[in-house]
Amino acid sequence: MDSGFVHIIPSSRCHGKTENEKSYGEFDEERDSEYTFVSALSMNGGDGDNSYSTNSLLQRRVLAKAKPVLVKNTKELMIDLNFPNYIKVADLGCSSGQNTFLAMSEIINIINVFCQKWNQNPPEIDCCFNDLPNNDFNTTFKSIHLFKEKNLTSFESYFVSGVPGSFYSRLFPRKSLHFVHSSYGLHWLSKVPKGLEKNKTSVYITNSSPISTYKAYSNQFQRDFTTFLKLRSEEMISNGRMVLTFIGRNNMDNPLHRDCCHFWTLLSKSLRDLVIEGLVSASKVDSFYMPFYDPSEKEVKEIIGKEGSFEIKDLETHEYDIGHCNQDEAKRSKSGQNEANYIRAVCEPLLVAHFGDATIYTLFNKFAYHVSQHADCRNKTTVSLVLSLTRK
Numbered sequence: 556m557d558s559g560f561v562h563i564i565p566s567s568r569c570h571g572k573t574e575n576e577k578s579y580g581e582f583d584e585e586r587d588s589e590y591t592f593v594s595a596l597s598m599n600g601g602d603g604d605n606s607y608s609t610n611s612l613l614q615r616r617v618l619a620k621a622k623p624v625l626v627k628n629t630k631e632l633m634i635d636l637n638f639p640n641y642i643k644v645a646d647l648g649c650s651s652g653q654n655t656f657l658a659m660s661e662i663i664n665i666i667n668v669f670c671q672k673w674n675q676n677p678p679e680i681d682c683c684f685n686d687l688p689n690n691d692f693n694t695t696f697k698s699i700h701l702f703k704e705k706n707l708t709s710f711e712s713y714f715v716s717g718v719p720g721s722f723y724s725r726l727f728p729r730k731s732l733h734f735v736h737s738s739y740g741l742h743w744l745s746k747v748p749k750g751l752e753k754n755k756t757s758v759y760i761t762n763s764s765p766i767s768t769y770k771a772y773s774n775q776f777q778r779d780f781t782t783f784l785k786l787r788s789e790e791m792i793s794n795g796r797m798v799l800t801f802i803g804r805n806n807m808d809n810p811l812h813r814d815c816c817h818f819w820t821l822l823s824k825s826l827r828d829l830v831i832e833g834l835v836s837a838s839k840v841d842s843f844y845m846p847f848y849d850p851s852e853k854e855v856k857e858i859i860g861k862e863g864s865f866e867i868k869d870l871e872t873h874e875y876d877i878g879h880c881n882q883d884e885a886k887r888s889k890s891g892q893n894e895a896n897y898i899r900a901v902c903e904p905l906l907v908a909h910f911g912d913a914t915i916y917t918l919f920n921k922f923a924y925h926v927s928q929h930a931d932c933r934n935k936t937t938v939s940l941v942l943s944l945t946r947k
C-alpha cells in the first residue's frame with residue numbers, strides 16, 4: 556500500500572500539456588523537483604515558543620467541542636460490544652504535546668466510569684498513538700506522567716504504544732481495533748494533487764482559482780478519504796466506532812469560495828509581500844501548494860456512502876473559532892500574532908522544505924499583520940466537521 560507522504564513520486568504532468576502549459580516549462584521543472592517536499596509534513600516539534608505543543612490551543616478547543624460526540628460513541632460502543640474485557644483504541648494524527656492525551660484519557664475515563672455505573676469489570680485498554688514518522692513522538696511520551704494523572708479512574712489498566720506511519724496506509728492487524736479517534740489530521744492530503752495549473756501566488760483554492768484547481772483538490776480528497784475508510788474497515792471489528800474531526804467548509808454554491816480571512820489566503824498574501832520585497836522569487840511561490848482540503852458535509856457523506864463500510868451516526872458542524880473577531884486595536888495585533896503562531900506551528904516544516912528557513916520569521920510577521928487587518932471578519936465558510944461512524 557502506498558504510504559502517503561513518505562514516498563511521493565514526482566508529478567508526471569508533463570504528459571498531454573496544452574501549448575499554454577508548455578510555456579510554464581521552467582515552472583514545471585521547479586515544481587517537480589520540489590514535489591517531494593510533502594514528505595516534510597509534520598508539526599513543529601519540541602516544547603519551545605514555536606512548537607505545536609505550545610501553540611495548539613485552537614485544536615484543544617476543537618477537542619472540547621467534539622467531546623459530547625466522543626462520550627456518546629464510547630458509551631454506545633461498550634453497550635454494542637457487551638462490555639468486552641479488552642479494547643484497542645487508536646488516536647490517528649496524535650502530533651506532539653498533550654492534546655492527544657486529552658482525547659485518549661477522556662475515552663479511558665468514560666469507559667471506566669460507565670463500567671462502574673453498570674457494575675461491570677473495566678476492560679484492559681490498549682492505547683495506540685499514531686502519526687507520521689517525522690512526528691516528534693518524544694515530546695509526547697516525555698509527558699506520559701500527565702496522561703497517567705488524567706486517568707484517575709483507570710488503576711493502571713491501560714497500555715501505551717506509538718505507531719509511526721501514514722494513516723493512508725495499513726497501520727494495524729486485521730479486525731484488531733475497537734475505537735478510532737482522529738482530530739484535525741484528515742484535512743491533510745497524502746500529496747499535492749496532480750493537474751493543478753500555475754497557482755499565480757495562491758497556495759490553495761481561492762475565489763479566483765480555475766475550477767480545475769477545485770476539481771483536482773476534491774478528487775485527491777475523495778481518493779485519500781476513501782483509502783482511509785477502506786483501510787480502517789479492514790482493521791476495525793464489526794460495530795467498532797470512529798470519531799473524526801477535521802476542517803471543512805459550509806456548503807456553498809461556489810466550491811471556489813474561500814473567505815478573505817482564510818488562513819491560506821492570508822499566507823498567500825504574506826508570501827506575495829516577500830516576493831514584492833525581493834526576498835522570495837515569484838516562481839518559487841507559484842510552485843507551492845498546500846496538501847490540504849476542506850470538504851463540505853455533502854462531499855463527506857457522499858464518499859462514506861460510496862465506500863460503503865461505515866454507517867454515519869453523527870455529523871455536526873462547528874464554528875471554526877480562531878478567536879480574533881471584532882477586537883480592539885491592541886487585542887487585534889495580539890490575536891494576529893497568536894494566529895500566526897498557530898499556523899506557523901502546523902506548517903513551518905513544509906514551508907522550510909520548499910523556501911528554506913531564512914524568511915520564516917518575516918513571513919509570519921506579515922501573516923500576523925494580515926490577520927489583524929481582518930479582525931472584523933466573521934469567518935463564515937471554514938468550519939470543523941465532527942463525524943462519528945460505525946463499522947457495519
Ligand code: SAH
Nearest residue numbers: 614648650654686687721722738739740743
Ligand atoms: N490530534 C492532534 C494533532 C492535530 S495536528 C490535536 O488534536 O491536537 C494533525 C496531525 O496529523 C499532525 O501531527 C500530522 O503530522 C498528522 N498527520 C497528517 N497526515 C497524516 C497521515 N497521513 N498519517 C498520520 N498522521 C498524519
